[in-house]
Amino acid sequence: MKAVISPADAGQCARALADAASARTTLRIEGGGTKAYIGDGGATDAVLSTRLIAGIVDHVPADLTVTVRGGTALSLLQRTLAAAGQFLPLDPPCAERATIGGVIAANSNGFGRVRYGGVRDALIGTTVALTDGTLAHAGSRVVKNVAGYDLNKLFAGSLGTLGVIVEATLKVLPLPRATAIAEVRVAGAADAFAIADALLRTPLRPTALVVDAEGGAWRLLVAADGERPIVERAMLEVARRAEDVAGVVERSDGSEAMLAPLRDLTSRATNGAVVRAAVPLAATGAYAENATRREAVSRVVADAGSGIVRVHVRGEEAGVIAAAEALVAAARIVGGSAHIERREPALRERLRAWPTPPPAASLMRRLKDAFDPNAILEPGRSAIG
């Protein structure tokens, strides 16, 4: 059985990394284990779990910040903040089990990004354990800080390849006084994205703009939160625009129940493959519509507010691979990028997670070498190997 190292605190974590580096023991870094499917990483010599490096370090509500250890479950953090009338404006998939360190490392965002920004926007300070056994702080505990390089950005989305996030400070917000969600069933992609686009051009700032296509049925979900009159106005505007295209609108107050299954598309996709594309806003509609026309595509979930599109491809192997490769290429053609976020184990050899190196890959490799010269952290996990 593979060794699992579970350091009890940040200092132990840094020492464990230094030991692994000198022994050239390759490590997988694990938080809640909700995103183990990402990347092309194979087996490592050991697993380093952050589960014991947990707990809330500091929360001063009037400062709108919270400092929390990397292994803390996001759900626990949200419950603590809610008790003080606040929330962390991140709604990643698998929020019940995911840890804050894992959410940051995977740059794991939800649909709220259109309104609140993503991990990179909420994160203002990090402490990272490095492979030389040191602990490096970046940023600070205040909402505004330009002293030194913004290493927070480098660690967000680095997938554990540069170091282990042992502590983070994030911006939080007051809980909204009202929330609502509208489901608009429409005839096709054009109507769904036209409504979404019109809403994006207003200062309404919806908290989710999601288009879901499955089995030929198209629907748009629009969530809004804030002061009651603002939420009412948003719902009114959705209804008015839906009327223009003869869409059927259903309103409810339970945003979470409607959005969670869409957010968790990848974690629920145990067969076939999920392609995740990031395309320019205006290209999102056409990309999603074209995706639904392909063989083997079973569902498309497009965040029309941020240009992130997930496509679930299922069926016999050759068809899945052909569709996935075509979807990756299509994202590039419109000025975006795409990768295979998840695929069933049988496909791992023939369908690489990151089909081609990203632009500026050589610079990224220099950064990787600078932080992890012995290449012990998460081999194969990220876009640069």
Add this chain to the structure above:
Amino acid sequence: MSVAAGPVRAGLRGRDLARGLLALFPADQVLLQHDDLLLYEYDGAVDTAMPDAVVLPHDTGDVAKVVRFCAEHGVPIVPRGAGTGLSGGAIPVEGGVVLSFARMSRIIEIDVPNQRAVVQPGLVNLHLSTAVAPHGLYFVPDPSSQKACTIGGNVAENSGGPHTLAYGVTTNHVTGLEVVLSDGTVQRFGGKALETDGYDLVGAFIGSEGTLGIVTEITVKLTPLPEDKRTILAAFHTMDDASDAVSAIIAAGVVPSAMEMMDALATEAVEASVGAGYPLDAGGILLLEVDGVREGLDDARERIETICRERGAFLIRVAATTLERDRLWAGRKGAFAAMGRLSPEYYVQDGVIPRTKLPEILRHITAVGQRYGLRVANVFHAGDGNLHPLILFSGSGGEAELERVRAAGLEILSACVDAGGSITGEHGVGMEKNCYMPIQFTPDDLAAMARVKRAFDPTGLANPGKLFPTPSRCREFAFGARKLDA
């Protein structure tokens, strides 16, 4: 301790450098005369240094060409926008070539469907918002110098402004960069999409103050203009009352788009200079703004007014017209310039504290001023705890007076860090605060930053002498290394 990249080579200078540059560029793109170079020895801060030459590139190709030349000949390279920086970022402290972006100031593309614009680094910040306003859009970061400062400079410094409380700073509004590294290679980070595969090099680069490379093209987010705004002036008897109001507003769940504070001394200067209509009998003034959709604005305004009254505001005025709003803002945005009314010279600090610590830090600043016999005016972004104490001095007291000013400034910054904050919120480290970095960061923290520096800039020629403590200039600052959260 120095953690900066390797020592800068002596490099080409004088006639050889001139000959080399003139072989690459027409004479109207190269400045070499002493009188011309004098215009490039200063920026908005206090330090000065002469460049050996100034090159005015027309495009990315020109930038790559001069950077390659500098790399071959060991010449430092320092980018410069409008020279409004407040930490000496554009000062060629080790000599070398200053790259002026005056002729790379075009908007390359306004992409309304994608809510993006692609611009050259020399574009003036305000010009972008003006150009996209007919489309109902604007560029959010609005530093007080927005009529002059450039977007390339905003990227280098990760600039903020009064409206960053709700909407974030430059890094939250940039999705793509084209960058020339110090080896002369042209790199593209990000684009119009929100994400790219691999590391977030856009995020790592923004705020690097020219020390990681030179930005030659920027893709920015454009944001729909708010439908309406409410701008509120609240006058308090004391700064303590005004600070309490700030915390109470946040605690009540209201997040205004701006929350600016000014003390009596700053108010006096502004009224003498701009005449913004601020009451001269106030001990502390708050300028607040809420914006967004019409519905809800008056509710937010009423809640703010109620809280301010409860905390002792004796006067509350709401701008009824755009003209009135502009006048209120003119006072705030013109505050630094107005200091001339009070004092020949001033030194502005940029420390940040958690906003709940405002009352105690303001008392501390007053005490420091008294101890050093210096007047200090305060005008700052209260909502995000970003202080701007303006230390007033005569400028005729020589090095002794300057030393006193610097010492007072350092005490204030140390107190900010002790309160859990930062030495700079938006002005940058540059050559003004690089010796102070060890009060906020441990040697290990700085070593991690140095790894990034070496990966981007192995030659060490990208704006040397900035951001990191240098052994030559920082010897007298023998701070014990302290942990940020110790």
